[in-house]
Amino acid sequence: MATKNVPVETTEEKYDRASRLEKSVRSLQRDKERGEICQKAADLFASLGDYQDSQARAQRCSKKANEYKEKYKQQEKARKQAEKQQKVEENPKKQIRKREIRLVIMGILIIALGCTAIFMKMKPGRYFRADMFGKIGFYEKSYKMFYNLKDYKDSEERYKDSCYKFGMDQLEDKDYEAAKKAFRKLEDYKDSEEKLTEAELELIKKCKIGEDALFGEYRWMVMEQEGDKIFLVKLVPINGVAYDKKKASSWEDSSMRKYLNGKFMDETFNKAAQKHILLTKVEVPLASGDSITTEDQLFFLTAEQAEQYQKPLSNYLRDWWLLDQGEGKHTAQFVSRGVAKEQGSKLVSQGVVMKYGYEMSDENIFMRPAMWISLK
Secondary structure: OOOOOOOOOOHHHHHHHHHHHHHHHHHOOOHHHHHHHHHHHHHHHHOOOOOOOHHHHHHHHHHHHHHHHHHHHHHHHHHHHHHHHHHHHOOHHHHHHHHHHHHHHHHHHHHHHHHHHHHHHOHHHHHHHHHHHHHOOOHHHHHHHHHHHOOOOOHHHHHHHHHHHHHHHHHHOOOHHHHHHHHHOOOOOOOHHHHHHHHHHHHHHOOOOOOEEEEOOEEEEEEEEEOOEEEEEEOOOEOOOOOOOOOOOOHHHOHHHHHHHHHHHHHHOOHHHHOOEOOEEEEEEOOOOOEEEEEEOOEOOOHHHHHHOOOHHHHOOOOEEEEEEOOOOOEEEEEEOOOOEEEOOEEEOOOEEEEEEEEOOOOOOEEOOEEEEEOO
16 A cells, blocks of 8 residues: 555544544543643534534533533632641641651652653553553554554554454444544454445445545545445546557457456455445447447446546546547547636636547556445
């Protein structure tokens, strides 16, 4: 898997971060800290505008923050009053004696805390903390700490276990985006591939026509939905692969067909995801006006489909292959990027189907696979 640049935080990611801040309040002991964290969550939700239930959650967090602040204020007031009363009641000698005792205790505590702080920064201490976080169900904190410990003791295995449990918690809470990110870290650990596919399919279910979602190693645009079946087309075309390298006459005997349904399939989708990619009867238009039928999981669009989906698929200004034969021998039709025409302040693609086709051996025309998947 290629290393990717860290993207700018999206509205959805901010929403997730605010949700985690709200949940983390349960692990805090002091009302002061609870109030501060609630206020941070409220501010972050408020900054999201009308995204989902952000405003309602902002009000709820703000209310909780005020309650915790008031409780802390009353606690401090009571504590100070108690200290003042205690000073009045105690005689000077007892006060001096208690002060001496407190100083001794504070000295011991400072030494103990110093030793503890040193221990906690060392690998044994960090391992202990990661273990404790896992035992109390704070799996996200646990797996991140185990990950940073790398090969210390059984940290690598403990990292996978905590990350897996975090993913399962997110699935149960229907936070499919967080679940997806967790299971993608684990590859084939336990049934992580099945759980990853489950999360990705749930996110695809939420997509409207024309929206895109991650499935396997790439993002795919939702073009159609028929019951539990969804038709997907690669969001960004891929370059560097010829339609055919051995003088094929059509899609049926092309090297591209073999590549997409073989090596590309295995490199892009895990075994669990492949089970949801349907075997589809593909009608391949020929130059004679006839057609042949193949059965494939991955295939190209026809010229008719490219014209039907022209508007959503004009998001990328590059040429890409189609199933249809071209006019010449060993050629295939393609969608041309055409001319960019100015509309207001934007440039939009005017890509059109080039029916005369182009040599199948050309590697400068991009490929844009499509597929039907089952949500079951």
